[in-house]
Amino acid sequence: MGTTFKLALIVWVLGLTIGGLIGSLGAKWKFIIGFPSKIFSFVLSGVPILVFLFWLHYPLQALLGVVIDPFVTAAATLTIINIFAVADVIRGVLLDFPSQYIIAGRVCGMTSAQILVHIQLPIVLRQTVPVLLMIQVNMLQATLFASLISVNEIFRVAQQINAQIYKPVEIYTALGLVFLAVCLPLNGLALWLKMKFTRDYSEK
C-alpha cells in the first residue's frame, strides 16, 4: 500500500510540475519545445504502458549495461507518460487561449502579471484541472503495472497473499475497494470541478 502511494506520489508531483513547465514553455516556444514535445507525446500515446515499462526495464538496461531498481524504473516510466500527458493538455489550452481577453486587459491598463493572475490562470485552470485530475487517477491505476517488474506494490502484495491463502475473491475485491476508495473521490472531485467551473462560456 505504502509503495503504491509512494510511487503514485512521485508520478503525480513530477508529472504535474515538469509537465506543466514543458506545456507552458511549449506554448511559448512552439518550435523549440512545443513541436518536439508534441511529437514525443504522439509516439508515446501509441505505445502500451506495459510495453514501455518492459522496454525500459529489460532492453534499455541491457543496452546500457546497468541495473536499476525496479521501483525507480517504474517511477521513471509512469512519470514520463504523465509528464507528456500533462504537457499536452497545458500546451493545448494555452495555445487556444483567446487573445482578445488579454487585449481587453491591456487596454484596461492591467500589467502582464495582473493579466496572467486574474485572467489567464483562472480561465486556464478551470479548463485543465478536471482533465488533469482524471489523468492522475489513470496514473494511480497504472501503478499496478509496476508489479510486473517485481515492484512490491499493492497488486504484487495481493498476489503474494493470494498465493499463500488462496482466497482470490476476497483479496482482489478488497484490492478493488481500496482503489475505489481513492479513485472515486478524485473522479468525483474532477466531475464537480468540471460542473462548477467549466461552464459554457459561449455567448447568446
Add this chain to the structure above:
Amino acid sequence: MAENEIYARLFREMTQDKLMLEGRKLIRTVGTRKIIDNVDLELLPGEISVIIGPSGSGKTTLLKLLAMLEPPDSGTIVVNEREYTFPSDKKIPPPWPLITVVFQQLFLWPHLTLFQNIKLPLTLRSGWKPGLERRKNQQESVNAAHSVQDNSADASEQRRLEDLIELFDMGNFVHRYPNESSVGQRQRAALVRALVLQPEYLLLDEITSALDVEQISIILSYLKRLSKKGIGILIITHLLNFAREAADKVIFMDAGQIIESGGREVLDSPAHERVKKFLSVIESAS
C-alpha cells in the same frame, strides 16, 4: 459652431496644442494590401470624432493603430506630448488606460460577472475593493455606496462606479455572467468598464449596434458629458443619426484612406461622390 467644438478649441488653446491623440502618415500593410494607407488623423480633448465607411475600409484597424494595440508599418502616433515613431525597435510604454478601447466584440472576461469585469481593472489600479455585492436592488447599492467614506478616493471611485451602473440601468443584471446577458447588456458593461477608468481618449468601435433607441440616447448624452469634461472620443458607427447627433468631426474612410473629413456637413452635403453614394445606400436601407 457646436458646443463641443467650442470646448475642444478652448482645451486646445489652453494646452497650447500639446494635448491630442494624433496619427501622422500611418501605413499598415497585410500581405500586399494596404489596410491603412497614409492616414493623418487627430483627436482633440473634448472632441467627438465619428468614423463612418463601408465594411473592410480599415476603420477598426485605424482604431487599433491609434490605441497602439497594433504597430503601424510606418508613421507617427502622438499621445499628448509623447511621440512614437514607427517602425521602432524600442519597447513602447503602453498608453493604456489613458487611451481605452471598447471593441465591437466587447471582449468581456467570461469567468467574471459583468460587475467583476467592471471592477477588476479599477481594483488592480488602485488596490481599492468595491463594496457592492449582490443586493436586492440597485437603489440599495447606491445608498450603500453613498454611505461609505466620503472624502477618500475609494468613496469617489465607488460612487463613480455606482453612478455608471445606475445611469446605464444595469442594476438588474450586473451580477450575471457575460454569457447569461444579452448583447445590449454586454455592450453597456464593456462601455462602463472603459468609462470607470476615466480615460483621456476613448475609442469606441460599433458600441451601439445592439442597443435600443433609449440606450443609444443615454450613451449619446453621456458621451457628450464626457467630451465636455475634456475627453477625446473617437467612434466608429454605421448609425447615421447617432453620428449626426454626436459628431464634432466626421471622417469618411474607404480602402484604407480618409476620403473626406469635416464637420457634420460631411453627412448632410458631402463633397465626394463616394461619400454621397455610401450615404444614399445607408439612408435608403434604413
